[in-house]
Amino acid sequence: MSSHTILEKYQKTFSKNTELAQQANHIFPDGVTHDNRHTEPFPIYINRAQGSKKWTVDEIEVIDYWSGHGALLLGHSPPEIVEAVTQQMPHGTHYGACHALEVEWGSLVKDLIPSVERIRFVNSGTEATLMAIRLARMYTGKNKFLKFAGHFHGWHDSVILGVYPPFEMPVPGIPESIIDTTVICPPNEIDAVEKYLKSDPDIACIILEPTGGAFGTIPTHGEFLRQLRQITQDYGVVLIFDEVISGFRVSPGGAQEYYNITPDLTTLAKILAGGLPGGAVAGSEDLLNFISIKAEKSNPRGKKMPHPGTFNANPLSAAAGIAMLKRVKTGIPHEKVNRSAKMLREGLVDVIDQHELDWAVYGEFSGVKFLIGHGVDGLRAADFDPYKCDYRQLKGGSNALLTMNLRCGMLLNGIDIAGNGGMTMAAHTDEDVQQTIAAFDQTIGWMKADGLLD
Ligand SMILES: Cc1ncc(COP(=O)(O)O)c(C=O)c1O
Incomplete structure (x- = not known):
């Protein structure tokens, strides 16, 4: 040197x-x-x-x-994922139709993540948190959501606020109306959460990275998660675990399995799709049914949440995801x-x-x-x-x-x-x-x- x-x-x-x-x-x-x-x-x-x-x-x-x-x-490039994707490639990269791989992929997610009754595949973590917050709004009929300073949930309008320092600054390009519906709370402060929930009956959900902001750059205790679970139940607020990083990483069933806490909704991506693009929202049937046309009549909003998406559950990501989740299942x-x-x-x-x-x-x-x-x-x-x-x-x-x-x-x-x-x-x-x-x-x-x- x-x-x-x-x-x-x-x-x-x-x-x-x-x-x-x-x-x-x-x-x-x-x-x-x-x-x-x-x-x-x-x-x-x-x-x-x-x-x-x-x-x-x-x-x-x-x-x-x-x-x-x-x-x-x-x-x-783990051999089994390379093999799975290589085998799938000549059989088609996009059917524009339902296929068996998506069913196997979804079943694996359901087996692994404790809180999952229903799933919808999307293409990224950003799409997943977009869907989860919208579902929570439909479910509760409320408009606002609470997130924690420094926690990252992708880059769509609602969630990019409060991610980077100085955390309280508005982000250019985000309309005032979105800023008004976003509550940014200091991380790990249950009293601050309670203050917001008490004073604002329009909060639909709380979203957080369950292992802390930016995968533990700002870490979070299991005890805080337990308090959050209790307080969200007390106030009728949907609890969303954003497990885009922690899902399948901290344990086969994610942070919710590790801490033994059941959120209402879980967002997934990254490991889910075995190194290819993919994401998912998973959770209780009650919540996910807001996407269902069959459940539209019993849905209090009277209309389903629209959910298209060209590459949702594409066969290549499904093949890679299945190979990955089979390895995840071992816990090794x-x-x-x-x-x-x-x-x-x-x-x-x-x-x-x-x-x-x-x-x-x-x-x-x-x-x-x-x-x-x-x-x-x-x-x-x-x-x-x-x-x-x-x-x-x-x-x-x-x-x-x-x-x-x-x-x-x-x-x-x-x-x-x-x-x-x-x-x-x-x-x-x-x-x-x-x-x-x-x-x-x-x-x-x-x-x-x-x-x-x-
Ligand atoms: C916790 C968390 N949520 C959401 C996202 C956004 O995911 P994507 O980059 O797939 O849109 C990320 C990405 O790093 C993330 O770490």
Whole structure:
């Protein structure tokens, strides 16, 4: 590394990517197709992936902790999913008709997720939360919904409010009328929830990520979930668990199985479709029947909720989803991902404390979260407790310059992890984890040499 800074070395090592990045800048805003993939000074471009690894256009191998934004519980291209999709491909990618695979896929979801009586497939987590909130409005005849600051439920008008700091700011492009129907509550504060429900009889539902905002960046206790379940029952409000990430990840039956709490509606996506696009809303028959034409007469609104969707339950996603959920059913991947993530978190925490930095690594299940600069003197990473930290610090409190250098340094050391952390996959080996810990140590050393750290 010697005389070159991390950023100089990054520009040189990944130089083949700059051409694509320049072309992309003329096509896509910021050169990317998902906000989170924006990387300074430019992103890497991936050619192929297998197991826990990805290879860039320069043929540089990196261990991946993006895990397909959480969709890849097993790893990249697991043989049984490749086989299932390859077999389906010549039989048709879209029948514009009902098919046996969707029935098998739906049955697996019903078997796995405890609260599920009925399901509708959609194409993404965003579509799923859109449907769930609308169903709750129809069911209750109320208009508003309550969400928690920092929790992410996709990007449609209603739910994108209160996701990013400063959490109370309106989001441009969202009409006032939508803002007026959205209640944003501080996370984990049951008294605040009760205050809102008491003072506003027009709240139809509460939606949350049951393992906490951004898959535990702002973590949530099971006790809070239990209190929420009680209070929503007391006030006649629909409780929606957004299990788009936690579903099939924290246990085969998601967070609701892990915590033994039954929500009214569950939103699913990511792992559900085995690495292909797909989503679902699942829950009680009473609620899902608001989509049913047969139940229209008994439905108090007198009309069903319309639900088309060209790619709903397409045969490729169904084939991949079935193969994935069969593996999920065994419970084995969950043990692996949780164990690797724990080992990784512990190793990274040790490195931080050896370097005496005011950084934190924390997380639950398969999550590995970074807080790069908490500013508390003398607080060891090993003693960091995210529940004692303000949620505004946990989400959005990291130092941007350090985060960028950490990300580039980790890539140079063969690790593709986002600046705010990542997730483990069953394909990660102990060797991968040890390599990641060593890369973290090396990167911090480089950051010190670059004069970025005291
Ligand atoms: C908890 C949660 N809900 C909803 C979504 C949106 O899902 P999608 O990106 O499939 O629209 C995400 C995506 O990361 C998510 O993590």
